[in-house]
Amino acid sequence: MSDRVAAGATVHWIGAGLSTGSGLATLCDTAGRVRLWHRTEERAARALEALGLAGRAEPRAYTPTALAGELAPGDVVVSMLPAPEHAALLAVCVRERAHFACSSYVSDAVLEQVPEAARAGLVVLTEAGLDPGIDHLFAHSLAGRARSAIGDDTAGVSYSLTSYCGGVPAVPNDFRYRFSWAPAGVLNALRSPARYIEDGAETTAGRPWEATRRLIVEGETFEAYPNRDSVPFVEQYGLPPAWRPRTFVRGTLRLDGWLRAWDDVFEELRGGDDARITALAGELAAAHPTTEADRDRVVLAVSLDVRAPRGRTWSGRYLLDLVGDAGESAMARCVSRPLALGVRHILGGSLPPGLNRAAETAARSGQWLDELAREGIDFTLRVDQ
Secondary structure, eight states: OOOOOOOOSEEEEEOOSTTOOHHHHHHHHHSSEEEEEESSHHHHHHHHHHTTOBTTBEEEEOOHHHHHHHOOTTOEEEEOSOGGGHHHHHHHHHHHTOEEEESSOOOHHHHTTHHHHHHTTOEEEESOBBTTBHHHHHHHHHHHHHHHHHOTTOTTOEEEEEEEEEEEESSOOTTSOOOSSOHHHHHHHHHSOEEEEETTEEEEESSGGGGOEEEEETTEEEEEEEOSBOTTHHHHTTOOTTSEEEEEEEEEEEETTHHHHTHHHHHHHHHOOHHHHHHHHHHHHHHSOOOTTOOEEEEEEEEEEEEOGGGOEEEEEEEEEEEOOSSOOHHHHHHHHHHHHHHHHHHHTOSOSEEEESOSSHHHHHHHHHHHHHTTOOOEEEEEO
């Protein structure tokens, strides 16, 4: 691994979609220069004006070639593009010796480039948004607290960890949902099998919505289902190998009644091909548009329950429950603030070259959570032992 490339003064924020929010403003306060890249320079300028950042960041028309022409060694590129576009953008960063950050999961195409980025002394920050992102922070913090209370090598320990996150309408509607990201992404996520641990055994749900169950959070009933592959996070969250997982699920949270309201959508997902699902995404976007008057709500509930011999128990629960306002959606705040925090850590030199996630230790999670709390991401922690 080469010495870390010193972070430069310029942050390039690529894309100004639904998840771009006040995190960008915090970078305008701390970075030497910020450029917002969008489809056209005019659209970038309009986005900056809408965010109250006109004159504080420079609008640019995005193409990979145009970006490469303005990158200097040590610059930081923040990708708010769809996940399939991250690998190509990271390749530009590696070639131009710029650091890279995004809020998405690590794809195989991104992972393949990490060794080269590390050798070049570049930071690759991923999973630094809401989910993935803040959920990792909560889980690492709970795992660290439980280990301190119970002890790593205690035989006969079992545990259940659940992590459910959802963006929902603040005022429930008939559809029981509000699109906070591209409808095509929502539908394709539902088409992807989910792997998780239940009753001590690995389980796969080919159609994740068919594994939906009731979830009570602070007395309110939600519906929740497993999402993606939860199993690798058993190791990533630092839970002791001597402990046995009874339940380990990372999933999606929806309003009560969602399963029934989406019956017709599920029928399409069961039989539709790619072309039909793409068309359905457009139909749903038209039928359920998001308006300026709408307010979204983000709920993230992460719980860890540990049972040890001789009746010893330990339980910890984090809850984040935020509603958007006229200035910013809850989703934009919860995605952009932790991502901007990670970028500031790149600028400050505290992240090493190579692959980094928002949280990989309990200690770092605690630091990031303290910083996010000071910046307006409100959450609660309850511990029982």
